[in-house]
Amino acid sequence: MKSYLNLPLLLITLWTLSSLGYGQNSGPMVVKGQVLDQLDQSPLSYASVGIFDANQTLRSGGITDDNGFFEIELSQGKFTLQIDYISYKTLKKNIEVQASLDLGILFMEQNQEALDEVVVRAENTEVQIRLDKKIYTIGKDLTTSGATVSDALNNVPSVTVDVDGSIALRGNENVRILINGKPSAIAGFGQTDALRQLPAEAIERVEVITAPSARYDAEGTAGILNIILRKEKTRGLNGSIQANLNEPFGYGSTLALNWRTDRFNLFSTIGYRHRESPGNASYNNRYFDPDFAAARYTERRNFDHLRKGFNTNFGLEYFLTESSSITGSIFLRTGDDKDKTENQAKEWTSGDTLLSHIQRLQN
Numbered sequence: 001m002k003s004y005l006n007l008p009l010l011l012i013t014l015w016t017l018s019s020l021g022y023g024q025n026s027g028p029m030v031v032k033g034q035v036l037d038q039l040d041q042s043p044l045s046y047a048s049v050g051i052f053d054a055n056q057t058l059r060s061g062g063i064t065d066d067n068g069f070f071e072i073e074l075s076q077g078k079f080t081l082q083i084d085y086i087s088y089k090t091l092k093k094n095i096e097v098q099a100s101l102d103l104g105i106l107f108m109e110q111n112q113e114a115l116d117e118v119v120v121r122a123e124n125t126e127v128q129i130r131l132d133k134k135i136y137t138i139g140k141d142l143t144t145s146g147a148t149v150s151d152a153l154n155n156v157p158s159v160t161v162d163v164d165g166s167i168a169l170r171g172n173e174n175v176r177i178l179i180n181g182k183p184s185a186i187a188g189f190g191q192t193d194a195l196r197q198l199p200a201e202a203i204e205r206v207e208v209i210t211a212p213s214a215r216y217d218a219e220g221t222a223g224i225l226n227i228i229l230r231k232e233k234t235r236g237l238n239g240s241i242q243a244n245l246n247e248p249f250g251y252g253s254t255l256a257l258n259w260r261t262d263r264f265n266l267f268s269t270i271g272y273r274h275r276e277s278p279g280n281a282s283y284n285n286r287y288f289d290p291d292f293a294a295a296r297y298t299e300r301r302n303f304d305h306l307r308k309g310f311n312t313n314f315g316l317e318y319f320l321t322e323s324s325s326i327t328g329s330i331f332l333r334t335g336d337d338k339d340k341t342e343n344q345a346k347e348w349t350s351g352d353t354l355l356s357h358i359q360r361l362q363n
Helices: 002-026 149-153 191-197
Strands: 029-037 048-052 058-063 069-074 077-084 091-097 101-108 126-129 134-137 159-161 167-169 175-179 203-209 223-229 236-246 249-260 264-286 296-319 325-348 354-362
Touching: 029 091, 048 069, 058 069, 077 101, 091 101, 149 159, 149 203, 167 175, 167 223
Parallel strands: 029 101, 175 223
Antiparallel strands: 029 069, 048 058, 048 077, 077 091, 126 134, 134 203, 159 167, 203 223, 236 249, 249 264, 264 296, 296 325, 325 354
């Protein structure tokens, strides 16, 4: 009697298990695998994995994890597995999914192409920190190519050069400029304009002295900038010529010549600069005070700065010993600087009626 009662329960259990098994087989399958580098067998993280049907339509996809593993749900059928990874050849594999499929390890080959060698040589700006000063070796810095001394100084830490060419050290414009450790005639020409004309290629290094000793006078309370000009150390006659173009309107050229013997060194730098800097500015101010007749003030300003200059630096160095020498140099500069400013100012009432119109032209 007891066995007879358990028979229906056994039949129901078998039917339930059969139904569950049928439902699992008809659901989505899982395709998984691991993607490795073919050479060192390292995992390829975040590789793109796509599964396409016969019509090249993307049916499913994903990316590999940190260890190169992937798992993608997919229905039954025949597909093409495609794996893409940067600098690797695309991997394609035909698969047939009848049940969950483990593809195991999939190796990808690097896509290597032989390229011609490209060598870029440049000397970076080096820094030497001493007790009394900081020395910045400009060298053949690519960022200063075709620039002026003012542009090169703007790359020196703690030194700033504004749009007008004024030089400040740690925010203070009371700076003394020395050339090769001595006061230079460029101060008589106006150091701002003179440094704009001197090419940056003529600089070997810049010494920033923020706490001048007693050997310097009281001029330059903010500090001293000592600009050391480049002198060729190769014996014989050598030189270089450079030309540059600047946006929006600027061009220039620099010729450097040097002749050295065992005892003497003659050096000269000749340069020409032409730079035009146009610009404009506009202002629109509104006033809400009823005591003012004008409710709105507008101003339009157009300006054009033109800098043309020729400069030359000629020097003679006599070598006393291997480590000491006497140097004399002459700096000459001539230029034509023009500034043109046109200013139009207007005042309006609250009803936009013109009250006044002032136009100024400054050359």
